[in-house]
Amino acid sequence: MAYEHIEDIEDDATGPESPRQEKEINPLQAASATAMALGAAAGPGSVMAGAMVGVMAGGLASQSGRTGASTDQEAAEEVARLADEESYWRGHYADEPYVQADMSFDYYLAAYRTGMLARMHYPDRAFEDIDDTLAREYAKQRQDSTLPWESEGRAAARAAWDHMTRH
Template sequence: MKANNDVEAPEEAIYAPESHPVAGGIGALGGAAAGAALGAGLGPLGAVTGAVIGVACGAIAGKAIAAGIDPEAEDVYWQKQYRHEPYYESEYAYDDYGPAYRLGWQLYSPHQSFEAAEKVMSDEWAQGRGSSKLEWNQARHAAKAGWSRIGSLQVGD
């Protein structure tokens, strides 16, 4: 199927939401509770906003866990590794690179290349990079590293 810009659209979602519905649901519930609790300090609107954000983050984490990805282990790995990567720039901290690594491993799909997923990833980065100071052209290297690491870990599965 061709999109308007004549670039072939992916046949499957970057991260198929139907792949792990139970884990996603469990993660969403936990994320909602945690987000609401954190946002409650900002009043009712903060609690609602925190719950909404928590649902999204919890669902992604729940699916990643069900897919055999340990989000905590990945985060620990990249916290130790990021300074040794060829694209690392010393003016940026892990708080800048971390969201890009997470984006890469959360959206990993064995059914397509990083390059095929990059448009979706860059859009996701623009919307959800949080406080990271990296622009997509800088963050893409970390996202690709996160993507590639998960791909190499799943080769034997």
């Protein structure tokens, strides 16, 4: 069956006589969806990156008490800034002192994202003050990365944090 409007799907699922329940929009889910949509526009490999950014932002925002960007424009600006930062690190990661010569950018990516997102969600805090929170968040979000937090992970996150502070 083809549907012309989202309401048609809801009517089919609940019946036309059932009252619709208003659903509250979660800003973190909205930011994640925005990140995924922008990733989709950039190309197939970027959708997963957008999803990862949304998940990490949600975790950090819940830790900081922030609920994410308050408008679609702010969410889009945050995603664009993260994309710019990731692009910067993709081109410059090899120059960092903690980087192992035989490791790719992707090995460090989760740590960079942890640092970038933390800087956005904790603008008034010192990195050292939230180190334990960042270590926990990195452990939850790093997926298949084997990069240890205690050595290179913390250093990569700190480098991303410092770069966003300066730019």
